[in-house]
Amino acid sequence: MCDTLCALGATRTLFAKNSDRPPTEVQLVAPHARRGGGGTIRTQYLEIDDVGAYATLLARPSWLWGAEHGVNEYGVAIGNEKVYTTLDAQSAPAALIGMDLVRLGLERATNADEALEVITGLLARHGQGGVADTYGEAYFSSFLIADPTAAWVLETSGASWVARPVEGNAAISNRLAIRDDWTQSSPDVAPGADFDTWRDPAAPTGIADSRLQASCAVLGTSSAEELGARDLAAHLRDHGSGPWGAPGSGDAPVPPPTELLVDWTGMSVCMHLHDYMNTTSAMICELPQAGGGPLRTWVAPGNPCVSIFVPTFPRQRDGEAIPEVLADESVWGQVATLRQEVEKDPQRLGVVRAELDPLEAQLWSMADEAVGAPSSWPELAVEVDAAVRAVLGRLVP
Numbered sequence: 001m002c003d004t005l006c007a008l009g010a011t012r013t014l015f016a017k018n019s020d021r022p023p024t025e026v027q028l029v030a031p032h033a034r035r036g037g038g039g040t041i042r043t044q045y046l047e048i049d050d051v052g053a054y055a056t057l058l059a060r061p062s063w064l065w066g067a068e069h070g071v072n073e074y075g076v077a078i079g080n081e082k083v084y085t086t087l088d089a090q091s092a093p094a095a096l097i098g099m100d101l102v103r104l105g106l107e108r109a110t111n112a113d114e115a116l117e118v119i120t121g122l123l124a125r126h127g128q129g130g131v132a133d134t135y136g137e138a139y140f141s142s143f144l145i146a147d148p149t150a151a152w153v154l155e156t157s158g159a160s161w162v163a164r165p166v167e168g169n170a171a172i173s174n175r176l177a178i179r180d181d182w183t184q185s186s187p188d189v190a191p192g193a194d195f196d197t198w199r200d201p202a203a204p205t206g207i208a209d210s211r212l213q214a215s216c217a218v219l220g221t222s223s224a225e226e227l228g229a230r231d232l233a234a235h236l237r238d239h240g241s242g243p244w245g246a247p248g249s250g251d252a253p254v255p256p257p258t259e260l261l262v263d264w265t266g267m268s269v270c271m272h273l274h275d276y277m278n279t280t281s282a283m284i285c286e287l288p289q290a291g292g293g294p295l296r297t298w299v300a301p302g303n304p305c306v307s308i309f310v311p312t313f314p315r316q317r318d319g320e321a322i323p324e325v326l327a328d329e330s331v332w333g334q335v336a337t338l339r340q341e342v343e344k345d346p347q348r349l350g351v352v353r354a355e356l357d358p359l360e361a362q363l364w365s366m367a368d369e370a371v372g373a374p375s376s377w378p379e380l381a382v383e384v385d386a387a388v389r390a391v392l393g394r395l396v397p
Helices: 098-108 112-126 206-220 229-236 329-344 348-370 374-395
Strands: 002-008 012-021 027-032 040-042 047-049 056-061 069-072 077-083 140-146 151-157 160-165 169-172 277-288 296-301 310-316 319-321
Touching: 002 077, 002 140, 002 206, 002 229, 012 069, 012 077, 012 140, 012 229, 027 277, 027 296, 027 329, 056 098, 056 277, 056 310, 069 098, 069 277, 077 098, 077 151, 077 277, 098 112, 098 140, 112 140, 112 151, 112 160, 140 169, 151 169, 169 206, 206 229, 229 277, 229 296, 296 329, 310 348, 310 374, 319 374, 329 348, 329 374, 348 374
Parallel strands: none
Antiparallel strands: 002 012, 002 169, 012 277, 027 056, 040 047, 056 069, 069 077, 077 140, 140 151, 151 160, 277 296, 296 310, 310 319
């Protein structure tokens, strides 16, 4: 379960994703340096030719080679979603999984068009299949691929795929949504075919529809230029009644849902399916056009409602600032503990946010002030790291 969205503006693209995984599955965020090509590289299940890699910032479940989402030095961002199709993913031979394709797309592309070509070329050559979570489930993926000026939605079923360009904005979740409005496809998809016929009719679309509606509502509330990273942070904290908790807003916290009802109420953007599925990492990216400022991201370990969107400056020409706290499993565990406490006692959320909100607002302001001063980024990363560790240490001694 996941939710991914993007908005294309006149000067930059905004991209965001909540990654929903099994609640005990640790997901860490760390930079990966450029890599020269040559020889082979081991993905989750396959060894493939290594053509090298651009620098990336990846959100990666600790047991997987691939990534749930991430961004590279050229401002390409990709996120994937589990989708249910008529092809049985469980019986497909081990090949590339969706998270492999996210990472490889980011490692090998300088724009969204190239990333689409990379991913679909890998599908044609190697196929798609293999267990993709700690429950032993195999599944296929859809993808949202964005850069500073363009974006694509890509949907797959095994090695079959269709893609359509994004006009203005887009959101994807855990269902196929492209019909016959695709502009590119694998050779086996006939011209004019409705890709909805690849959707598994036995899989309920309600698991995704309400969250898709929430994402589209946020994207439709203002123009892409008016929409900001704070708006997306509030959306990624949505517990089913709308956005809340934009950094610096002073919003009253909204407790998470306590149960899942037959109409899918309780399956929210900030996921709390108790003991089954939770948001384990969230990322917001601002992808600027040339001359529009630095590439920026904000990363929340675990559920955004009990976490801080930590500001970062991923690797780019002027440098980087990525607090080490994001790649620390013990810190991820502290946020998971807070999530468990809030799920047992929803009133606990008020206490948690009273500690986290002032610091989050302060860190965002500090990062805003550092935008034009790359020489200050290393010091910023150290200061942010220490502050996040301190506040979590007070909440989870």
